[in-house]
Amino acid sequence: PDCPQCEGRGWLVLPDGGAGTARPCPCRKEVLIPRLLERSGIPLRYRNCTLDNFQVANANPRERERLLEGREKCRRYVEGFVDSRGAFQEAGLLLVGPPGAGKTHLASAVLTALIRRFSLAGRFVDFSSLIHQIQSTFDPSSPESKHDVLDPVMEAELLVIDELGAQKPTAFVIDTLYLILNHRYTGRLPTI
Numbered sequence: 001p002d003c004p005q006c007e008g009r010g011w012l013v014l015p016d017g018g019a020g021t022a023r024p025c026p027c028r029k030e031v032l033i034p035r036l037l038e039r040s041g042i043p044l045r046y047r048n049c050t051l052d053n054f055q056v057a058n059a060n061p062r063e064r065e066r067l068l069e070g071r072e073k074c075r076r077y078v079e080g081f082v083d084s085r086g087a088f089q090e091a092g093l094l095l096v097g098p099p100g101a102g103k104t105h106l107a108s109a110v111l112t113a114l115i116r117r118f119s120l121a122g123r124f125v126d127f128s129s130l131i132h133q134i135q136s137t138f139d140p141s142s143p144e145s146k147h148d149v150l151d152p153v154m155e156a157e158l159l160v161i162d163e164l165g166a167q168k169p170t171a172f173v174i175d176t177l178y179l180i181l182n183h184r185y186t187g188r189l190p191t192i
Contacts, residue, residue, distance in 0.1 A: 011023065036119060050113070122158040122160070127166065130153065130161075153180060
């Protein structure tokens with residue numbers, strides 16, 4: 001149920017003679033944050049991932065050091081996400097490593113932390129699934145259009161693209177990736 005004070009918007013408009021001043025509603029964390037987390041698309045397997053519960057169980061000391069460094073870079077990214085003017089970070093993160101290293105855990109943890117801290121409307125997408133979903137819109141009987149699928153991805157305040165290297169790089173895949181990343185880059189929207 002929506003908050004009766006702010007009607008689910010998360011902001012209270014102050015009686016200021018029409019100047020339009022607003023402040024966060026007390027319900028924001030109770031109502032808005034769970035809604036944003038649910039809408040983010042973070043897979044069930046990764047919904048409880050945090051930077052603190054990231055396991056670095058690799059026996060190789062060099063790999064362990066790299067994983068710890070990656071976790072700390074993610075932590076610094078979260079800490080510096082809002083600049084001194086109150087604007088969101090424009091730069092993104094690129095997490096690279098072998099399968100099973102923990103890239104998805106870290107990306108999900110960063111997205112979750114930013115949603116919880118800044119009430120950010122973020123989005124998590126598996127790239128192969130996104131390509132499949134876009135291709136399904138080509139069927140004339142599809143209830144969704146290409147824009148219905150792509151617009152939320154391209155406009156998210158923060159986007160996590162998972163499994164980027166898993167999709168065969170066809171011309172369609174490359175063009176779609178360029179469209180998404182270029183739109184986000186020119187719109188100054190961060191991507192992980």
